[in-house]
Amino acid sequence: MPLSPKALGTALNEELTLHTALCRREAGAFQQALLAGEPLVVACTQERHLFTELAEQTEGLDDRSAPLRFVNIREMGGWSKDAALASPKLAALLAVAHLPEAEPVATVSFQSTGRVLIIGALDRAEGLAESLADTLDVTLFTQGPGENGGTQERRYPVLSGQIQSLTGWLGAFELKWARVNPIDLDLCTRCNACVAACPEGAIGLDYQVDSALCKSHRACVNACGAIGAIDFNRQPVSQSERFDLVLDLREQSAFTQHALPQGYLRLPPGQRAGSAGSESETLIKLRDLVGEFEKPKFFQYQQKLCAHARNEKTGCSACIDVCSASAISSERDRSQIKVNPNLCVGCGTCTTVCPSGALTFAYPRASEQGVKLKTLLGTYARAGGKNAALLLHSQQAGAQLLNDLGRAARLDKSTSGIPARVIPMSLWHTSSVGLDLWLSALAYGASQVWVLMTEEEAPQYRDALQAQMDVAQAILSGLGYTGQHFRILQARDARDLAELDRALQAAPAAGVARPAGFAVQAQKRATLDLALDHLTACAPSQPEAIALPAPASPFGSLAINTDSCTLCLSCVSACPAGALQDNPNAPQLKFIEKNCVQCGLCVKTCPEQSLALQPRLLLTAQRGLARVLNEAQPYGCIRCGKPFGTVKGIEAMLGRLAGHSMFQGAALERLKMCGDCRVIDIHSASNEHRITDS
Secondary structure, eight states: OOOOHHHHHHHHTSOOOOOSOTTTTTHHHHHHHHHTOSOEEESOSTTHHHHHHHHHHSTTOOTTSOOEEEOOOIIIIISSTTGGGOHHHHHHHHHHHTSOOOOOOOEEEEEEOOEEEEEEOHHHHHHHHHHHTTTSEEEEEESOOTTTOOOSSOOSOEEOSEEEEEEOOTTOEEEEEEEOOSBOTTTOOOOOHHHHHOTTOOBOTTOOBOTTTOOSOOHHHHHHGGGOOBOTTOOOEEEEEEESEEEEOSSSOSOOSSSOOTTEEEOOTTOOTTSTTOHHHHHHHHHHOOEEEEEEOOEEEOGGGOOSEETTEEOOOHHHHHOTTOOEEEEGGGTEEEEOTTTOOOOOHHHHHOSSSSEEEBTTBHHHHHHHHHHHHHHHHHTTOOSOEEEEEETTHHHHHHHHHHHHHHHOTTOOOSOTTEEEEEESSGGGOOHHHHHHHHHTTOSEEEEEEOTTSOHHHHHHHHHHHHHHHHHHHHTTOOSOOEEEEEOOSGGGHHHHHHHTTOOOOOOOSSOOOOOOOSSHHHHHHHHHHHHHHTOSOOOSEEEOOTTTOSOEEEEEOTTTOOOOOHHHHHOSSSOEEEETTEEEEEEEGGGOOOOOHHHHHOTTOOEEEEEEEEOSGGGGSEEEEEEOOEEEOTTTOOEEEEHHHHHHHHHHHTTOTTSSTHHHHHTTSOHHHHHHHHHHOSSSOOTTOO
């Protein structure tokens, strides 16, 4: 791996020293650098554990000492067929490693006392309970005897019956079930008298009656005698109980979502020792889940920006549809969504698909990711790099795949490794970054943005990201930037490294002539406007508008049928983004296209079905200005002449009510009056009966 300390130092504006054995005979230099009191970056992750131990053993350091950070430049660029050209990328990776840590965010707390529920066949459940009982408080829920049945000695509480629901998360699971079996396991002593007495063999070693086999001889009742554990007249009883942890041994999971709640672990029948997530690994995880735990609150929600619902009509439900943890639910009556922070796993996909920016990713914040992007691409360009391709990957499975690819390039001449122009950027989750930051990266000088997805991601995440990429690519192509700028790279494991290696060799796409200088904003729409302004200013072509794919487009216009629109203005009150407005001085419907998020609430609210969404990006000055969608002649009161509606609206109302028995004669004429005159006419009419007449 050729390294030039002088070239890297110039790009980073500091003097660098090249070490070849810092983790061995040059360890003293590492400790001396720590004592200097400045933030220290070690360009090696292989010996992270050793360096951390050395730091802990270095005298004179405490918790207030400068932070120690690590960055992998070897597999990410040094071990590659392009290693000789990789200095700009290595400088960029080193520059990002110098950035401060993300600002702290609010946290979500969990408390677990170690009360665990094991659901499954009694023999296997009791066997696993033996490995947990010294640390956890075990309760079993039997799903039949299994191959061997329960042990003679009853060491753990055993529940039975029909499971109705299992909900919750670490420290707060709630099981609801109905006791439907004649045998009460709390009273049963496992003496086996009923098992021996039953002529049909309807009672197994889970000490429950199989109703399909039982022929009602009731010999078991007599055998149980004074114990009284068997009662065929017992009515079903619904019960509930709370647990901190759940170990589910059934074939079918209790939860249907991709991301299971924390504290819920599975060991289906086919999953045995030696497999991924094997018994030993799962049991170790369970034993560690006792105490108090915290995780970041990954999201921020601004209800006033939310386009989910108005007046109990549903508009945008993108976040609810894409959530793999079932953490987001609708509160349509309150015109909002609700995110359960205990179930949220921090994938951030909801923030990526949110068109209005009501949901934003908080850990790290968009502004912090923007600084990272700007530092990466700016340093790369200053060091002489060209045609940067940003490769977004997860910090676990994605990073491991790239490490494997780098090592393969070192050992196998047929593997190229990660090209010099491809800059990996680690994310908490690959789908936590979307349209606003992708376009910002292009504005900052990237040629392409690629996302590496693995088996970690839920299947719907790929579809969601692809839909967002289709919108982004339509914008770039419409502006005349040639090539494919956005792409998802799918890889399951090391077997896909050859395909990944080929994919990384893709030709550069056209980028901006000069990088942007704006900062990523906290609000998604504000960042999008800044990125689009720069991309448009540098664009090879300047179209008036670009058609965008539905339904993922966060931009667009409205088509209106002016013949059927009565200007009732119900759409104005339904619009959550202020894109639709009325005119207090005239019957007009106005529209500001820049504000429209294409949620469709106006379309669903319109009683005349006069509106339709038009996904597009308008690039003229009209985008930010209010324009009149429809206007009508005002209808004047027949008594005082004051306008109080539109001719079309009043005439439509008169036409619908003309045949109604309550609106005949004077009553129909009053509909042509303003509110004040209508009241006066009612009280001044002399030829009508009133309820007060005697």
